[in-house]
Amino acid sequence: MAFSDKILQKSIDPTVHQMLDRAEQAGIETVWDRYEKMLPECGFGELGVCCRNCNMGPCRISPFEDEGPQKGICGATADIIVARNLIRMIAGGAAAHSDHGRDLAHTLLLTAEGKSGGYEIKDEAKLAALAKEYGITADGRTKEEIALDLAKAVYAEFGKQEGPLQFTRRAPQKRVDQWQKMGIDPRGIDREIVEIMHRTHIGVDNDPVNLILQGLKASIADGWGGSMVATEISDVLFGTPEPVRSEANLGVLKADHVNIVAHGHEPVLSEMILAACSDPALVAKAKGLGAKGINLVGMCCTGNELNMRHGIPLAGNFMQQELAVITGAVDAMIVDVQCIMPALGDLCECFHTQFISTSYKAKFPGAVHMQFNEENALSIAKEIVGSAVDNYANRVPEKVFIPEEKSDCMVGFSAEAIIKALGGTLDPLLDAIKSGAIKGIAGVVGCNNPKIKHDLGHVGLVKELIKNNVLVVTTGCNAIATAKVGLMLPEAADQAGDGLKGVCQSLGIPPVLHMGSCVDISRILNVCAAAANALGVDISDLPVAGAAPEWMSEKAVSIGAYVVSSGIFTVLGTVPPVLGGPLVTEVLTQGANDVVGAAFAVETDPVKGAGLMIAHMDAKRKALGI
Ligand code: XCC
Ligand code: SF4
Structure with a gap:
């Protein structure tokens, strides 16, 4: 064609x-x-x-110095306005991730109390490790008793009036010392977000640098707080991901099956939808309608969660949510929260697709709302899946067109799985970095954005990195983009430089490791912290870098801020709305180096973006004397 x-x-x-x-x-x-x-x-x-x-x-504020207003009516300068707007974006992003984390803590609490409908504690080893971290005794107690104490302790992190957040203490001591010195070691997660809203109210904080510091503080409460809670508790409840084979792209939809797309973010919902999809009565119902079975696929980060833990296929990333509906083959699009386009309502009306919202926090025009709750999780999930199955009868075969393209992928690289693949310690990886076989590690993450040719930013940057012996770890929509082009296969080592290729071949791993959904960037932080601790240095001393080539969401702003605050140089592929504030721009791209040992760069060309990351790794290697 x-x-x-x-x-x-x-x-x-x-x-x-x-x-x-x-x-x-x-x-x-x-x-x-x-x-x-x-x-x-x-x-x-x-x-x-x-x-x-x-x-x-x-x-x-007028962009021209000699023409038009240079101050707001209250007297706010461009830098004040830019800084306030930027940290309000961080507040939005941190709130989204952390509310997701809170929902997991809630599910753990209900499960420990025996009040949740269908969940169980799957990873007891992780439960024990987290309990130890929180100083909770495990001796002679049931997993439910331990989980109850843990859930309460984790829940308390959100409303804690004084710090510190427990997981921030996973960071190297030098990092924590620097955060404390700068006054950005966060207290309760909710408190830091509220303080952003307070400080950005008219007539409160009008010092752009002071504002940005609060933004960094709240972002650390996201990365090392709310997001890390989301990841760790998800692992306790649903299992820590291990390598598994799967497939990615719209070709995973099946013409002869009931197709259900799970879209959104929280595994609390998708895990139960998955369980419901194998319910014998529902499968029989699907067969009774002439379908061969029920085909569950994922979209965006909920897709990543299902993909990492169960090998459920990925239908696509953010820019493909409407396209899935346009195949005419989706019987239900089931959503919870975040990154769900309200455009889906009108679009689904052009097809038979049922658009089902499930969270009281996220309702959409044109959606059927089926409220999900943890207490009756499995029975509600069965109702939702049942509705999708019924809708198969309304499918119009002439309107169905499913593209053939899909790629195989190997996913499921949690930090634990990476260490296991390395034979039990990080040492082989650190040795490969020291020897130069691997130049460094890049975390490439984030959304899609129509400002950039879809997936070109992601794939272009990642290909350039692996060619230069940089091991890539990825989450979110970048993970889906790279999975779709086959970069998550061990065979993709052929596209890597000789050093990285050798390491991947000897371990049987791909050069691009899928570490999960966007809250799972916390897994990347944990790997960086472990590497820095093993070498006795700070994270900012490591040959590592981050990138968000096609970012668009407020969550991505919070992520960028906590990654930089953790000491990791980060390249943004779309321009953040800060250039009207010269001081703010200087602080983000230069001054931050003195505060947290890292800064941002903006580069819209993916190959050049990779070049900046590689140059940064070379400089860090030199400073380490390797
Ligand atoms: Fe959303 Fe998480 Fe961005 Fe993708 S990468 S568009 S935030 S789904 Ni998180
Ligand atoms: Fe204008 Fe009010 Fe904003 Fe000041 S706080 S810049 S007066 S809108």
Whole structure:
């Protein structure tokens, strides 16, 4: 099939071309069309100089020094406005991740009390390790008793008035000392987020640097707090991921099965949907309607959670959520929270797809709401899946077109799994780094964004890194992008430089390791902390770097902030709305080095972005004398 240039330039993924062509023929709009209609995007917003924090405004600062307003009505300068807006983005992102973490803590609490409907404690070893970390005695107690104490302790981290957060103490001592010196060692997670909202209210904090420090503090409470809680408790409840084979891209949908897409973020829901999909009565019902079975696939981070733990196929990343519906083969799109486009409602009306929302926190126009709760989790999940199965009868075969493309992948590289693959310690990895076989480790993460050719940022940057012997660890929509192009197969070692190729071949692992969903960036922090501790250095001394080539969400802003606060140089592939504040821009790209030993760079070209990361690793290697 030949596609127009207009379509080809939107993505590197052939399934996207096919679905956009179909959308165009059917006169259906997608995120790309809405993006084009939005152009030119608001220049004040792009620069971050628009303020709506009080009703004397809205105010916007002129980008020209000798023309137009240079201060808001209250007197706020461009830098003050930019800093306030930026840390409000961090508050939004940290709140989203941490509320996800809180939901897991809640599920653990109910499970320990015997009140949850269908969950159990799957990873007792992790439960014991976490209990020890929190000083909870395990001797002679049942797993439920231990879990109850742990759940209460973890729950308390959110509302704690004074610090520290327990998991922050996994960071090297030097890092913690530096956080304390700068006043950014966080207290309770909720408290830091609330303090951002307070400080950015009109007439409170009007020092751009002071504002940014609070942003960093809240972001640390996300990365080493809320997100880490989400990851660790998910592992306790659902099992710590281990390497497993799976598949990725829209080709995982099946014409002869009931197709259910689980989209959103929290495994609390998706784990039960998975359990319901193998319920014999529901499978029989699907067969009774002429389907061969029930095919559950994942989208975005809920997809990553299912994929890492159970090898459930990944249907696609953020920009593919509408395209899945456009195949005409999705009987239900089941969502919970985060990254779910409200556009899905209208779109599903053009097809038979049932759009099912499940969280009271996230309702959508055009969705059927089926409220999920942990107490009756399995029975509600069965109802939801039952509804999807019923809807198979409404599928219109002439409207079905499923692209063939999908790739195999090997996923499930939790920190524990990586250490296991290395033979029980990090030493072989550290030795490979010391010998130069591996130049360094890059964490490449984050969303899709129509500002960048879909997946080009992700795949272009990752390919350049592995070619230069950089081991890549990934989460979120980058993980899905790299899985789709086969970079998560051991055979992809052929695309790596000789050093990395040798290491991957001897261990039988891919050069790009899937570490999970976006909250699982906490797994990357843990690996970095363990490596730094093993070498007796700080994280900022390691030859490591981060990148978010196609980021768009507020969560990504919080992630970037905590990764930099952890001492890791980070490259952003889309421009953050800060350039209107020269001081803020300087602090983020330079000054942060003096505060946390790392800073941001912005580079929209993926190959050049990789180049910046490689240069950074070379400099760190030199400083370490390796
Ligand atoms: Fe969302 Fe987590 Fe971004 Fe993908 S990467 S678009 S945040 S699904 Ni987290
Ligand atoms: Fe304008 Fe200041 Fe109010 Fe913002 S807080 S809208 S800059 S007056």
